[in-house]
Amino acid sequence: MLTERELQINPIVQESVLHNTKTLTTLHNLTASLFGVGAGILGLESYLGFVFYLIFSLITSALVYAFRVRPGIVKESQAQGKSGKERYFRSSIELWTGGLFEGLSGFVLTWTLFYGLVRA
Numbered sequence: 001m002l003t004e005r006e007l008q009i010n011p012i013v014q015e016s017v018l019h020n021t022k023t024l025t026t027l028h029n030l031t032a033s034l035f036g037v038g039a040g041i042l043g044l045e046s047y048l049g050f051v052f053y054l055i056f057s058l059i060t061s062a063l064v065y066a067f068r069v070r071p072g073i074v075k076e077s078q079a080q081g082k083s084g085k086e087r088y089f090r091s092s093i094e095l096w097t098g099g100l101f102e103g104l105s106g107f108v109l110t111w112t113l114f115y116g117l118v119r120a
Contacts, residue, residue, distance in 0.1 A: 017089065017090060020089055021089060021090070021094060021098055024061075024064065024089075024094075024095070024098045024099055025098055025099035025102055026099075027060065027064065027099070028057060028060065028061075028098065028099025028100060028102065028103040029099060029102060029103045029106055031056070031057070031060050031103070032053065032057070032103030032104065032106045032107040032110075033103075033106045033107065033109075033110045034110075035052065035053050035056045035057070035107055035111075036053075036106065036107040036108065036109065036110030036111035036112075036113075036114065037110050037111075037114050038052070038056075039052045039053065039107070039111045039114075039115075040110065040111045040112070040113065040114025040115040040116075040117070040118060041114055041118055043115065043118065043119065044111075044115075045115075049111055053104070053107050053111075054100075057100055057103070058096065061095060061096045061097075061098075064095070065095060069089075069095065
């Protein structure tokens with residue numbers, strides 16, 4: 001938790017945190033549709049399709065962390081001494097699972113569509 005002095009020196013702008021959350025949710029929604037296309041073309045059924053979605057959603061979050069969040073944390077920690085994911089997202093759970101359930105409906109929709117097109 002940041003102290004009051006640290007917040008005065010380097011404030012966290014809530015609008016930016018909300019923008020990051022919204023962007024991550026949008027990314028998960030778009031990739032969920034692409035994952036549905038992949039699961040449908042591969043002909044995955046039942047739990048395998050949902051496991052496919054879960055694994056690739058977590059990979060997407062890991063890529064966001066590796067290429068966007070982590071470099072910012074490293075750069076700030078070198079300049080100031082300490083930093084964390086809380087500067088970019090409300091919590092680390094939000095980074096890894098944010099948008100996971102919102103994208104599920106798009107995944108199921110495209111999964112069933114492409115499964116039906118390929119198998120028909």
